[in-house]
Amino acid sequence: MEGFKAKQVKLTEFDVMNTLGTGSFGRVRLAKQKSTGEYVALKMLKKAEILRLKQVDHIISENTILSNINHPFLIKMIGFTQDDRFLYFVLEYVAGGELFTYLRNKGKLDNPEALFYAAQVYIFV
Incomplete structure (x- = not known):
């Protein structure tokens, strides 16, 4: 998608569903875009926690x-919005979870797996 840029959205455009994960500032929930039926990940960040932990600059950068x-x-990132309590990042939904969780559960990677993930980091850099 050449020239893609996230846009401001309305929360009412989505049916918010179950929690996919939680973190320091909030949680990520599965959501479905009403107009397209497309699934997205809705990252909900608590404004009060962002302020309390002095992470405003970090979130602006993200x-x-x-x-x-x-x-x-x-x-x-498809879009973003906010309300009185939360910032919302609407993200592409990819089933399978985070690499961090995979590593924690697996313990260690064998050489072919390690090369696969390392090559992707190297290509990106």
Whole structure:
């Protein structure tokens, strides 16, 4: 998608479903875009926690980078919005979970797997 850029969206455009994961600032929930039926990951960040942990600059950077980057090995940010309590990042949904969780559960990678993941990081850099 050449020239892709995330846009401001309305939360009412999505049916919010089950939780996919949780983190320091909030959670990620599965959502379905009403107009297309497409599944997305809705990252919900608690504004109060962002402020309390002094992470405002970090979140602004994350939003700026994700909303402007287009790379086949990175999750695409489709849109963003906010309300009184949360910032919302609407992200491409990819089933399978995070590499961190995979590594934690597996313990260690064998050589072919390690080469596969390392090559993708190297290609990106």
